[in-house]
Amino acid sequence: xxxxxxxxxxxxxxxxxxxxxxxxxxxxxxxxxxxxxxxxxxxxxxxxxxxxxxxxxxxxxxxxxxxxxxxxxxxxxxxxxxxxxxxxxxxxxxxxxxxxxxxxxxxxxxxxxxxxxxxxxxxxxxxxxxxxxxxxxxxxxxxxxxxxxxxxxxxxxxxxxx
Amino acid sequence: xxxxxxxxxxxxxxxxxxxxxxxxxxxxxxxxxxxxxxxxxxxxxxxxxxxxxxxxxxxxxxxxxxxxxxxxxxxxxxxxxxxxxxxxxxxxxxxxxxxxxxxxxxxxxxxxxxxxxxxxxxxxxxxxxxxxxxxxxxxxxxxxxxxxx
Numbered sequence: 001x002x003x004x005x006x007x008x009x010x011x012x013x014x015x016x017x018x019x020x021x022x023x024x025x026x027x028x029x030x031x032x033x034x035x036x037x038x039x040x041x042x043x044x045x046x047x048x049x050x051x052x053x054x055x056x057x058x059x060x061x062x063x064x065x066x067x068x069x070x071x072x073x074x075x076x077x078x079x080x081x082x083x084x085x086x087x088x089x090x091x092x093x094x095x096x097x098x099x100x101x102x103x104x105x106x107x108x109x110x111x112x113x114x115x116x117x118x119x120x121x122x123x124x125x126x127x128x129x130x131x132x133x134x135x136x137x138x139x140x141x142x143x144x145x146x147x148x149x150x151x152x153x154x155x156x157x158x159x160x161x162x
Numbered sequence: 163x164x165x166x167x168x169x170x171x172x173x174x175x176x177x178x179x180x181x182x183x184x185x186x187x188x189x190x191x192x193x194x195x196x197x198x199x200x201x202x203x204x205x206x207x208x209x210x211x212x213x214x215x216x217x218x219x220x221x222x223x224x225x226x227x228x229x230x231x232x233x234x235x236x237x238x239x240x241x242x243x244x245x246x247x248x249x250x251x252x253x254x255x256x257x258x259x260x261x262x263x264x265x266x267x268x269x270x271x272x273x274x275x276x277x278x279x280x281x282x283x284x285x286x287x288x289x290x291x292x293x294x295x296x297x298x299x300x301x302x303x304x305x306x307x308x309x310x311x
Contacts, residue, residue: 046211048204055202055238063239070243074230082211083219086242087226093249100256107263114270 013040014049027053031068039072046075169196174205183209187224195228202231 011022012029013036022029028049032040043052052071056064078085168185171178173196178185184205188196199208208227212220233242240247 046207047202048207051202051204055234059238066239070240073243073246074234074241078211082215083223084226086230086246090242090245090249093246093253097249097253097256100253100260104256104260104263107260107267111263111267111270114267114274118270118274 010034013037014044017041017044027056031056031064042075042079043068043071046078047071166190169193170200170205173197173200183212187212187221198231198235199224199227202234203227 010016011020011034012026013032013034014028015022015026016034016037017040028040032043043049047055055067055071059067074086077089081088084091167178167190168182169188169190169192170184171182172190173193184196188199203211208224211227212223215223230242233245237244
């Protein structure tokens with residue numbers, strides 16, 4: 001009866017891909033449901049099922065869902081951008097962050113100017129030429145290491161259009 | 163010729179041929195680089211990935227694979243996606259600050275142009291500005307499922 005039940009319940013996406021019986025202790029079953037075949041296919045294509053199972057075995061069960069989600073994210077990023085993968089996304093975010101830091105510094109300088117001139121009773125602070133820019137206060141994650149990637153990402157994507 | 167083996171072929175204990183796909187990117191003087199990449203991706207997957215790419219971008223691809231592998235080894239749960247998450251949070255906070263600052267500029271500009279003897283609006287009393295003080299509180303899984311950049 002139990003073996004029939006195991007056969008009648010749907011296999012996980014991994015076992016479906018391999019056309020094998022999904023056992024109750026299948027390490028992939030809790031994280032790669034049968035209704036998400038593409039998720040496993042992508043992870044398998046980039047990392048390989050064997051490597052994924054080694055990674056999952058090394059951590060606690062509570063951490064496995066997060067690991068699978070991050071692997072799926074990385075695999076998707078790598079398939080979309082085979083050259084830079086997730087690094088491309090990180091470089092884009094870094095550039096956005098640097099631009100925001102710049103905009104924020106300018107805005108704060110402008111606010112400071114308004115606060116100063118308003119309190120001094122001057123009605124049009126814009127008449128003062130003011131170029132002081134405060135430094136940003138948000139340290140960008142992995143700044144220096146990513147510089148060469150973020151520059152080259154642009155160049156390669158323009159050339160290769162990958 | 164065994165002394166001329168690349169790090170990959172040395173690790174895999176095989177002969178390194180002249181057309182070895184891995185040898186330009188995993189030189190023998192940096193064995194750890196291949197070990198890291200192999201642990202996460204496997205030699206076969208790395209070779210297939212590089213073979214699918216034009217030659218002029220393979221070096222960058224190998225570097226990015228190494229970086230991601232290192233991130234994953236240092237943080238097995240999040241890998242380099244942890245950096246994505248951190249940057250998204252930083253961006254969200256910076257955007258919030260920027261909006262708040264711009265609103266304050268608009269308020270001050272308005273007050274400067276129309277000075278009236280009334281209480282100045284501070285951000286603490288302004289419900290619109292108070293909205294931007296709320297911290298983002300997304301779990302990692304929610305952040306991932308919200309989509310790609």
